Amino acid sequence: MIEQIIRAWNRFWFSPACPSQLTALRIAVCTVVCVWFLSFIPHADAWFGPLGLLSATVGHAMIQFEGIAAWQMWSPLWWTDSKLVFQVFSACGALLSLICALGVGGRVSMSLLLLGCIALIHRIVWLSGPIEPAIVAFVGFLIVQPGASVLSRRSSQSQPSIPTNIVLRLFQTHWWILLAAGVCSQLASFNWWQGDAVWWLAASGRSNLLSLPLLGGKLWLINLLTHAMVASQILALWLISTTVARPLGILFGALACLGIGLIADQLLYAMLMGSCLLAFQLRITSYTDSTAAT
Amino acid sequence: MVRSRKPVKRVASAETKEAGPEDRGSGEVRSAHLTTFSSKVQITISILVVLHFSILILSLSANLSPSFLQGKLVDLLGPYLITTGQEYGAVPIEITHAEPIDFATLVQVHERGAQPGEWISLALPGVIDSTARPVNFANSRWTNLSRLLRLIAEEFNDSDVLAEFAASIANRHSQDMDIDAIRILAPHVPSYDKYEELRLAGLPFNESTFPPVIAYYANVVAQGEQLRVIPYLEPLRTSKPVSAEEGTK
Numbered sequence: 001m002i003e004q005i006i007r008a009w010n011r012f013w014f015s016p017a018c019p020s021q022l023t024a025l026r027i028a029v030c031t032v033v034c035v036w037f038l039s040f041i042p043h044a045d046a047w048f049g050p051l052g053l054l055s056a057t058v059g060h061a062m063i064q065f066e067g068i069a070a071w072q073m074w075s076p077l078w079w080t081d082s083k084l085v086f087q088v089f090s091a092c093g094a095l096l097s098l099i100c101a102l103g104v105g106g107r108v109s110m111s112l113l114l115l116g117c118i119a120l121i122h123r124i125v126w127l128s129g130p131i132e133p134a135i136v137a138f139v140g141f142l143i144v145q146p147g148a149s150v151l152s153r154r155s156s157q158s159q160p161s162i163p164t165n166i167v168l169r170l171f172q173t174h175w176w177i178l179l180a181a182g183v184c185s186q187l188a189s190f191n192w193w194q195g196d197a198v199w200w201l202a203a204s205g206r207s208n209l210l211s212l213p214l215l216g217g218k219l220w221l222i223n224l225l226t227h228a229m230v231a232s233q234i235l236a237l238w239l240i241s242t243t244v245a246r247p248l249g250i251l252f253g254a255l256a257c258l259g260i261g262l263i264a265d266q267l268l269y270a271m272l273m274g275s276c277l278l279a280f281q282l283r284i285t286s287y288t289d290s291t292a293a294t
Numbered sequence: 295m296v297r298s299r300k301p302v303k304r305v306a307s308a309e310t311k312e313a314g315p316e317d318r319g320s321g322e323v324r325s326a327h328l329t330t331f332s333s334k335v336q337i338t339i340s341i342l343v344v345l346h347f348s349i350l351i352l353s354l355s356a357n358l359s360p361s362f363l364q365g366k367l368v369d370l371l372g373p374y375l376i377t378t379g380q381e382y383g384a385v386p387i388e389i390t391h392a393e394p395i396d397f398a399t400l401v402q403v404h405e406r407g408a409q410p411g412e413w414i415s416l417a418l419p420g421v422i423d424s425t426a427r428p429v430n431f432a433n434s435r436w437t438n439l440s441r442l443l444r445l446i447a448e449e450f451n452d453s454d455v456l457a458e459f460a461a462s463i464a465n466r467h468s469q470d471m472d473i474d475a476i477r478i479l480a481p482h483v484p485s486y487d488k489y490e491e492l493r494l495a496g497l498p499f500n501e502s503t504f505p506p507v508i509a510y511y512a513n514v515v516a517q518g519e520q521l522r523v524i525p526y527l528e529p530l531r532t533s534k535p536v537s538a539e540e541g542t543k
Contacts, residue, residue: 051466053419053459061458068372074377130385177347177350178387182389196485199486217493265437
């Protein structure tokens with residue numbers, strides 16, 4: 001049995017995969033990272049300016065409160081409270097994301113992008129949500145194998161390789177763990193079982209799509225949306241793990257992302273998680289291609 | 295995990311070279327079409343993958359209320375988790391638990407000379423006001439920050455973090471108004487039943503029917519050119535023992 005597990009493990013991680021799969025995934029992820037950088041520009045002064053809600057003084061107080069060593073939260077953005085510097089940094093990050101999306105610069109560009117993301121995440125301290133850790137992990141995975149450049153037509157970049165497969169598997173596994181952790185955490189609360197969690201999201205103003213007047217008198221709709229959110233996540237986790245039902249799993253994964261983005265107001269996180277579905281979808285293409293080639 | 299002596303994948307290509315035992319431990323075995331990994335490389339990668347995902351699962355499972363063991367392990371792995379931004383801390387991965395910390399707060403200031411009940415709600419970055427909902431936030435960033443501020447306010451009302459935060463707000467608006475007090479307000483979020491009760495009775499939903507809770511309150515005083523805040527702390531409540539016997543317990 002142990003031999004079987006080892007064989008399955010090796011097949012899972014160390015089979016070759018087509019770089020075109022990874023290229024599409026990289027473009028999608030880097031585009032979301034670009035939007036994430038841009039989203040900090042409009043309110044840079046109000047958040048991070050000299051008199052911003054998260055000025056360097058307030059930020060340092062937060063780090064001190066948590067008892068974290070300052071070096072662990074390194075960022076060049078601690079050196080200044082200038083709104084302009086922050087905006088230029090965000091703009092450069094967005095530009096670098098686009099360069100990485102095109103595949104220019106390979107691992108060097110991806111490494112710079114990772115450093116830029118971490119620097120910004122360390123500076124925003126408590127503004128971080130679920131998207132920030134996910135961005136760091138996904139950009140980090142792409143350093144291992146960034147995939148083919150969109151601008152280059154070198155044939156060597158389009159050959160199947162094991163590093164490509166490893167990166168795709170890292171994306172798949174990380175996506176699965178994040179979604180599973182979210183569902184487990186949701187189901188620790190009675191509201192998701194009872195079917196009124198969506199009401200609380202709307203009532204506290206945390207839903208882009210729903211409002212109290214819209215939901216008033218429609219308890220069935222509140223229950224339906226709440227149960228649908230949980231069901232879509234569980235079905236996505238289950239079906240996406242099976243070879244036969246993976247397309248259905250991807251469909252439910254997309255529905256789960258729609259719920260997270262539109263009902264729970266985590267739009268960027270939903271976009272990032274939705275992008276990662278490409279890692280699953282394109283596995284099918286790879287399987288078909290290799291079968292045809294053989 | 296990896297015990298296989300032969301390379302795992304063989305590609306249907308005449309140019310592909312299969313790695314034999316002589317290639318083990320030599321790193322990569324290159325061919326025209328495919329790079330295979332030796333057993334040593336596969337084992338190393340497998341260990342790294344297992345380590346990374348174990349730490350990630352630990353970080354996610356320690357979210358918000360870690361056990362003693364989880365807390366110790368997260369502290370131990372802090373240099374890795376924090377520097378790579380993988381520490382989940384109080385990040386709301388559950389979307390909502392319908393607990394007070396999930397509901398975003400408001401920040402209000404009071405101008406010197408104004409009526410005691412005249413508080414001004416400040417515009418917060420990314421937050422859009424709407425009459426349709428008690429609070430309507432365009433994105434979740436303020437909610438993330440508000441969650442932590444409220445957690446601290448509940449546990450450590452006199453914390454320096456809250457004082458720094460309040461002082462920065464007071465200083466930001468000091469040119470427009472003469473602020474003498476600042477507070478963080480938690481609006482009442484109605485349950486479905488309560489909302490329906492009001493809706494069917496034709497009553498409005500506002501602060502008078504459901505007063506908000508004050509999560510933090512501080513007086514603002516001038517110190518040189520800067521403003522600083524003095525948190526208002528509830529007086530310590532003590533009760534005398536009802537009998538000498540109880541007092542000795």
